[in-house]
Amino acid sequence: MTPGASTALPGRALDHPDRADIRLPQVLHALADPVRLSLVSALAATAAELPCSAFELPVTKSTCTHHFRVLREAGVIRQAYRGTAKLNALRRADLEALFPGLLDAILTAYTAPAQARRGA
Template sequence: MTLSAGPEAPSRSLAHPTRAQIRLEQVLHALSDPVRLSVVSALAATERELPCSAFPLPVTKSTCTHHFRVLREAGVVRQVYRGTAKLNALRRQDLDVLFPGLLDVVLDAAAQQRRQDSAKPL
């Protein structure tokens, strides 16, 4: 798979798949992990780009890097460097064009599952 670097500065650019290169099975794999799904849920709740440090993930820094890389390489998020920060944005428009309704269904199901889990007695 050939990846495009996007409009970022060449020295600090990250490879992203073009819209045409985004594959359903890779998107579903990226969304199947609870940590990655929590990142996508947080990004979907905001219109802003968020730095990796904005996500309080229950994993090590190297594992966080892995999760963000899986999301980026699947075409779920776009990552850009701004100064020393790596910012993340959901590629909602690309995903909605390719797989209409998929992201909303997955995010709604995840929210419903969180509600059910929080309602369970300890």
């Protein structure tokens, strides 16, 4: 195998933008949707990679696939196949290096109304 070659099965590799190719307008667009923002919030709450099936979303499976794809193509998440599962991880380090404080500010704004309702 050549250096840097993927060990993923043919047809199973997913394209991700390099850090240098992540752009703010695409990141903001990806995070503007409430469903995608809920996915990112759940990923931010754990250091673990989560399979797509770990998320309970009020949309169809095909719509979930679309939301994950938008996040991946914007550079917000990284997806990798492990066996038959597609695992998702937040690209926090990449986003923080490019846009310091942005992700935390968006997640804080997203969770603040829920915390206020709970009296936290």
